[in-house]
Amino acid sequence: MSGAHPEIYETTPDGTPSGVVFDLGNVLIDWDPYAAIAAGVGPVEARRFLDAADFDFMAWNHGPDSGGSWGDAEDAVRRTHPHWVEHALAYRAHFADSLLGEVAGMGDVVRELHAGGVPLLGLTNWSAELYPHAPARFDFLALFDDVVVSGEVSAAKPDPRAYEIVAERSGLPLERLVFVDDRQANVDAAAGLGMDAIVFTDADTLRAELRRRGLPV
Missing domain, CATH: 3.40.50.1000 (HAD superfamily/HAD-like)
Structure with missing residues (x-):
């Protein structure tokens, strides 16, 4: 301080x-992960990903928030949910779009x-x-x-x-x-x-x- x-x-x-x-x-800061994911895979796929019953985005995001690396988090999706890889990668790639403003x-x-x-x-x-x-x-x-x-x-x-x-x-x-x-x-x-x-x-x-x-x- x-x-x-x-x-x-x-x-x-x-x-x-x-x-x-x-x-x-x-x-x-107005934050919405949907905006970032939609920038990569489109709005329909972004909503499908975030609403998926077999993937908890917020729990996944908590890993890097707790000190893990994004590379490790994305590798985990490749291993466990390969059908969601493109959607998961879109979040970090387009992260700036998730920050909607003040x-x-x-x-x-x-x-x-x-x-x-x-x-x-x-x-x-x-x-x-x-x-x-x-x-x-x-x-x-x-x-x-x-x-x-x-x-x-x-x-x-x-x-x-x-x-x-x-x-x-x-x-x-x-x-x-x-x-x-x-x-x-x-x-x-x-x-x-x-x-x-x-x-x-x-x-x-x-x-x-x-x-x-x-x-x-």
């Missing part, structure tokens, strides 16, 4: 949180928190190989004090170690951090560790939740 906001890194007497930890995909209003939330001196952390399930697409495209990520990328640390949410790493890097205890994620399982894991955890639905609802906690948005 840079220590750019030392006055807020300390526990605040009024109970206001000391920092905010954001998930990235579908909280700050989630509406969330760039403003990030900028306002930063302007108010609130430390900002990212905790994202994202492969180390594909994460560079994010900071190259979304300039608000430069406002973050740190982003913990699961594929880089080999710990993906809801693994408790992922949350512990973000606390270690922030220099703040977990209970002083607000955590925002769109997945209930990840929010539940954070709450179980003592974080103030919020399920993300939209920017306006989140803004109200953060204001209720005394944060400047």
